[in-house]
Amino acid sequence: KFATSAHEAFYALFVDVVTRFHDGSIFSDFASESMTVSAMGYPSWWLEEVGYFGPKAANGVAVTGALVLGVVTVAALAVGLGFWLGRRTSTVKSKGYAFIK
Numbered sequence: 184k185f186a187t188s189a190h191e192a193f194y195a196l197f198v199d200v201v202t203r204f205h206d207g208s209i210f211s212d213f214a215s216e217s218m219t220v221s222a223m224g225y226p227s228w229w230l231e232e233v234g235y236f237g238p239k240a241a242n243g244v245a246v247t248g249a250l251v252l253g254v255v256t257v258a259a260l261a262v263g264l265g266f267w268l269g270r271r272t273s274t275v276k277s278k279g280y281a282f283i284k
Contacts, residue, residue, distance in 0.1 A: 203210050204223060212219045230236060 202213075207223050209221050209223050210218050211221075225235075
């Protein structure tokens with residue numbers, strides 16, 4: 184009985200959510216003769232804050248390809264130098280495979 188009622192409640196919620204929010208629109212006023220339909224999306228103030236319409240000229244920071252390339256190059260050199268120093272200062276010197284008899 185509990186599982187059946189939980190399933191029915193979930194199914195009713197699913198149908199309600201799919202009916203209200205589909206195809207980028209929000210449907211409401213189901214009890215009236217004509218439903219109200221509004222576009223679903225972020226408000227314009229949010230889109231402006233996150234830079235959806237382009238960078239802000241006043242206090243925005245522009246990231247160029249040269250800056251990204253420089254950061255990636257420095258990171259690769261740091262990894263290479265760390266690997267080289269680690270191999271150079273290693274106390275274990277291997278001379279090949281040791282065969283077990």
